[in-house]
Amino acid sequence: xxxxxTKSIVVIVIVVxxxxxxxxxxxxxxxxxxxxxxxAKCLQKQGATFYGAFWCPHCKEQKAEFGxxxxxxxxxxxxxxxxxxxxxxxTNQKIESYPTWIFADGxxxxxxxxxxxxxxxxxxxxxK
Numbered sequence: 001x002x003x004x005x006t007k008s009i010v011v012i013v014i015v016v017x018x019x020x021x022x023x024x025x026x027x028x029x030x031x032x033x034x035x036x037x038x039x040a041k042c043l044q045k046q047g048a049t050f051y052g053a054f055w056c057p058h059c060k061e062q063k064a065e066f067g068x069x070x071x072x073x074x075x076x077x078x079x080x081x082x083x084x085x086x087x088x089x090x091t092n093q094k095i096e097s098y099p100t101w102i103f104a105d106g107x108x109x110x111x112x113x114x115x116x117x118x119x120x121x122x123x124x125x126x127x128k
Contacts, residue, residue: 034069
């Protein structure tokens with residue numbers, strides 16, 4: 001009986017240690033800067049704005065390209081919470097499709113834009 005209890009305790013201790021190690025690793029990874037943090041911040045600094053809707057698959061794809069750096073994108077949500085209308089900030093900009101990017105020179109591009117095209121349009125440097 002004692003051998004089974006000892007084995008059980010050892011297994012539980014190992015599982016607990018592995019769980020803590022996993023949580024610690026995730027916490028460290030979440031604190032590291034994203035690969036495109038500076039690029040996303042530069043887009044905003046250069047006057048680019050990304051208009052989209054939470055339900056838009058192409059907007060999700062565009063954000064996904066930035067990974068954890070997406071939080072720094074100059075993003076404006078256009079959809080009402082019920083997804084049946086558009087917020088005034090977007091109607092005022094005459095946003096008709098998502099995603100739409102508006103640049104400092106006033107030009108607009110619709111659809112998902114390649115990162116290199118965003119870099120070219122804004123003079124922001126993509127990391128190597």
